Amino acid sequence: MRYGAVTAVDGLDLTIDTGTITAVLGPNGAGKTTTLETCEGYRRPQAGSVRVLGLDPVTQRRELLPRIGVMLQQGGAWSGVHAMEMLRHVAALHSHPLDVDLLGERLGLGDCGKTPYRRLSGGQQQRLGLAMAVVGRPELVFVDEPTAGLDPQARRTTWDLLRELRTSGVTVVLTTHYIEEAERLADRVHIIDRGRLVVSGTPAELTGNGVRRLEDVFLDNTGRPLA
Amino acid sequence: MSLAGHLDLSPAPGAAPLATQVRAQAAMELRLLLRNGEQLLLAVVIPVLVLVAGVVGADRIGLDLAHRAVDELTPGVLALAILSTSFTSVAIATGFERRYGVLKRLGATPLPRAGLLAAKVVALLVVEAIQVVVLSCVALLLGWSPTPGVVGVLAFVLAAVAGTAAFVSLGLLLAGTLRAEATLAAANLIYLLLLAGGAVVLPSSSYGGFGEVARWLPSGALGDAVRRAFLDGALDGRALVCLFLWAAAAGLLTARTFKWE
Numbered sequence: 381m382r383y384g385a386v387t388a389v390d391g392l393d394l395t396i397d398t399g400t401i402t403a404v405l406g407p408n409g410a411g412k413t414t415t416l417e418t419c420e421g422y423r424r425p426q427a428g429s430v431r432v433l434g435l436d437p438v439t440q441r442r443e444l445l446p447r448i449g450v451m452l453q454q455g456g457a458w459s460g461v462h463a464m465e466m467l468r469h470v471a472a473l474h475s476h477p478l479d480v481d482l483l484g485e486r487l488g489l490g491d492c493g494k495t496p497y498r499r500l501s502g503g504q505q506q507r508l509g510l511a512m513a514v515v516g517r518p519e520l521v522f523v524d525e526p527t528a529g530l531d532p533q534a535r536r537t538t539w540d541l542l543r544e545l546r547t548s549g550v551t552v553v554l555t556t557h558y559i560e561e562a563e564r565l566a567d568r569v570h571i572i573d574r575g576r577l578v579v580s581g582t583p584a585e586l587t588g589n590g591v592r593r594l595e596d597v598f599l600d601n602t603g604r605p606l607a
Numbered sequence: 608m609s610l611a612g613h614l615d616l617s618p619a620p621g622a623a624p625l626a627t628q629v630r631a632q633a634a635m636e637l638r639l640l641l642r643n644g645e646q647l648l649l650a651v652v653i654p655v656l657v658l659v660a661g662v663v664g665a666d667r668i669g670l671d672l673a674h675r676a677v678d679e680l681t682p683g684v685l686a687l688a689i690l691s692t693s694f695t696s697v698a699i700a701t702g703f704e705r706r707y708g709v710l711k712r713l714g715a716t717p718l719p720r721a722g723l724l725a726a727k728v729v730a731l732l733v734v735e736a737i738q739v740v741v742l743s744c745v746a747l748l749l750g751w752s753p754t755p756g757v758v759g760v761l762a763f764v765l766a767a768v769a770g771t772a773a774f775v776s777l778g779l780l781l782a783g784t785l786r787a788e789a790t791l792a793a794a795n796l797i798y799l800l801l802l803a804g805g806a807v808v809l810p811s812s813s814y815g816g817f818g819e820v821a822r823w824l825p826s827g828a829l830g831d832a833v834r835r836a837f838l839d840g841a842l843d844g845r846a847l848v849c850l851f852l853w854a855a856a857a858g859l860l861t862a863r864t865f866k867w868e
Binding site for chain 1: 613614615616617618619620621622623627628631632635638639642643703704707708709711712714715716717718719
């Protein structure tokens with residue numbers, strides 16, 4: 381994937397197993413979001429091929445969209461909309477949505493009341509984003525930095541929900557630059573840098589069963605001098 | 608499994624029927640529009656003020672009109688209301704939908720683009736219908752006595768549809784290329800310029816030499832078409848063709864330039 385002269389993702393080759401949590405880990409600007417958005421069908425790759433649930437995300441997007449859930453890194457709601465109103469709306473676009481009140485309660489959105497979206501805290505906006513991604517009961521969810529800027533409690537709530545999704549048979553693909561998040565949640569970790577896959581494996585494989593810290597593996601593989 | 612309090616996350620994907628999706632989206636758009644104070648100001652308060660001020664002040668400023676002031680001004684104000692909703696409101700709302708990633712987010716739901724556009728049109732038509740009812744009531748209180756007949760009413764509906772098509776296309780053209788703040792400023796500025804000099808409230812004939820230009824603007828064409836419908840109970844073919852040409856040109860340009868995020 382190139383943007384003008386900048387190559388954001390270059391010859392990235394990965395396969396995701398169903399029913400697992402996969403973390404795409406990388407420093408800022410590594411190409412994590414571009415990778416996700418290519419899978420979601422927002423971007424057409426200039427070379428190579430992408431298949432999601434066996435479908436081409438661009439040409440078969442209409443078939444694919446009901447089956448996947450997408451959490452954007454930020455935004456995604458009208459500035460004047462209420463949290464539960466927005467969630468209820470996205471639910472109404474699906475055939476068998478989750479119980480909106482239960483989901484809202486679980487993610488602590490129930491008490492946002494009539495506060496317009498633009499005045500919700502960053503954490504509340506994040507959790508609404510996650511709720512919108514899962515409310516349609518997808519087979520596969522893409523979550524882009526789901527816990528960026530969350531307090532420890534909200535982070536724990538998010539992790540619990542992602543684990544529960546896996547238990548229920550949902551495949552989860554998440555991007556993160558929090559090493560701890562990848563280590564705790566993921567069945568497989570792919571570390572990417574400058575648009576290329578540098579190393580992948582289970583957290584145990586990458587750390588040699590805990591001999592090395594994942595952070596060191598990450599730093600060794602994504603090293604670049606600070607400008 | 609539906610134990611009380613238990614969230615069943617197991618996959619059950621699927622899109623709601625398209626009609627259900629469009630209805631939900633239209634209801635949402637309408638709620639947000641009606642919740643937005645500035646939009647209501649633009650949609651109802653300003654046209655009502657223009658109408659009342661125009662009718663009350665017509666004698667004093669000596670407007671040279673061919674008909675009674677209220678009969679001449681009411682169609683113009685109806686045209687202004689259509690302009691404000693289909694151009695200014697659409698441009699501003701769409702600009703901020705792009706900015707806040709709403710269009711991107713909706714792009715990841717089962718709602719197709721055509722469904723989104725259909726829902727926007729439905730919400731728009733509902734708002735315009737409310738505007739027409741409110742403004743007509745105010746005008747009737749001011750002594751408006753329209754005799755459009757069946758042809759005139761049909762001509763008005765056609766003018767409203769053609770005008771809406773032209774102005775929505777122009778509004779989307781603006782919102783799809785500029786930043787949200789620039790869209791906000793430009794949409795309001797253009798609204799004011801057309802209100803003052805676009806032959807929408809007053810007939811193009813009252814603008815002297817510039818009237819020849821103004822009647823080919825979408826504002827002038829819409830104003831002329833609505834006036835013709837209510838004053839003569841007739842269809843203004845030139846104005847309607849002019850509006851459809853604006854709609855086609857702006858629509859084509861929008862389709863080529865519109866950026867969803």
